[in-house]
Amino acid sequence: MPERQPTLDIVTPFWNEAASAEGFARLLLELETEVSRRFGFATRKILIDDGSVDDSAARFAEALGGEWEIVRLSRNFGKEVAVLAGLDRTCGDMVLIMDADLQHSLEVSLKLIGELVENPDVDVVYARTNREGASWKRSQSAKLFYSLINSSQRFDIPENAGDFRVMRGTVARALTKLRDKRRFNKGLYAWAGFRHKAVTYTPGQRVSGTSKWSRLNLLAFSMEGFASFSVLPLRILSLSGLAVALAGGIYGLKVFFEVFFYGIAVPGYPSLLVAIVVLGGFNLALLGLIGEYVWVALSESKDRPVYIVRDIVSGAGEQKPDA
Template sequence: MAESRPVLDIVAPFLNEAQSASAFAALLDELEAEVSQRFGMDVHKILVDDGSRDDGAQRFSQALSGSWEIVRLSRNFGKEVAVLAGLDQSRGAMALVMDADLQHSMDTSLKMIAELVENPDIDVVYAQNDRREASWRRSQLAKLFYGLINSSQRFDIPENAGDFRVMRGAVVRALTSLRDKRRFNKGLFAWAGFRQKAMTYSPENRVTGKSKWSRLNLIAFSLEGFTSFSVIPLRIISLSGMLAALAGIIYGAKVFFEVMFYGIAVPGYPSLMVAVVLLGGLNLTLLGLIGEYVWVTLSESKDRPVYIVRDVVRGVSDRPPGASGA
């Protein structure tokens, strides 16, 4: 009996990507052929429909070939959760996570797979966006974000690294054991540890559609990261409160000496309003920030399932033989 070949699972979440279905399916076919020829691995494709409102799932099911399955979630849970849903279905020796919008190229995917195959001491190879087209302001804000969130941590979240990565089966199983309801994958990938290596890449231009990430979504996502992996915001607000109190003490001492030794009249209403507005603003900011942390804690304590699967559509050949973890 012939020995079964190792399997590479390709996990790809999508949302309203009906227009790119044919092109992405063709890319997966090319990638499957290259992986089989160069690395001697079978490929199983796991797509996750994150509550699409178009006929993307139907178009993918018509365009995909070989061994594949489409996990359709009951609603839109967000990309972070959709990635987990795909990894939950992975049983292969390795798993490649990539987007279905064609911005993650086949060349970069093959380079990451080759790096992992050729180096048994490495557990994860992740793609790091070079941000060549990012504005100066956005790049500086990104540096500030990663600088703050990595402060006082036992691990570092790599800058500009997303879900585009290839992992060994043991890493996948470790990640799927982390059932955070409010997910921040960048942090979870870093927290899990293992031996990881970065590979710089430039995203391809979107062929169709537009990014689902607005500025407000990015701000909310950044706040999610802070509340999940950092106490720095609370410390910043606490430090601001201490500085405000110190400023109040200094100002009070100044007023006392001016009255006692120089007979200068104490300004009343303006100074009072400044103190009220400053301290009131600090208190409201602190309450809002604490509320964010409390909301995260409440979400986790409810112990709801991270996602709900509506159904799973599978190809005729389903999972290839030998799809066991390694």
């Protein structure tokens, strides 16, 4: 009986990437050829259209070759959810996640796959972004974020690691069981465990368009991570509240001694106004932070589907509704 050929599934989420379709299709063709030649894997491509408003899906359908399918979501659910939608469609021995904007190169993809093939004790090989060219402010902000979110955890979220990674099929199937509505994939990858290995790389330049991640989006994404995986912000504010209460008690004792032992008049309106402003701002910040955690809990408790599929376009060009 002939030995079954191992398979590699390539998962790629995209949103409004029509300009990159032809270039990315060529990259996938080269990757498919090299994966077959070097490792003997058959390749299957799974693209997820995350609610694009341009003709991205049609452009990809025209350009792709080999075995492929495009899963079109009913609206834009976000990249984190689109990755899950792709993992749900996988059945291969290995799964590679990469972007369609051509910043994830052929060479690095082959290196990731090679590391996983050559190291049977490793379950996941992920690409760690080289931040040497980043500004000091951005690099220090990233270090602060990871040091805070990893504090008091039983697992560590690797710094500068994204979705660009290859994993064994068992890992991909395990990740599909994590149905968080408010998803922070970096934390989910780390929480799931398994044995990881990092490969440092420098992302290529975007061929067209601009990054979908603005500073405001990155800030919101960071808050999503804290609300999903860390109680540290609540503890910091709790300790700050204790510090404010202690400072208020010390100030009260100071006023008591000044009035009763030295006859010094107590400053009234200015000190009262400062106390109201400080405590009021502190309470509003705490209320907003608690609201973030409550919103995450509320989203999970509604038990809505993580995403909805509009239809699936297969390699034969056939359109069919989601089963």
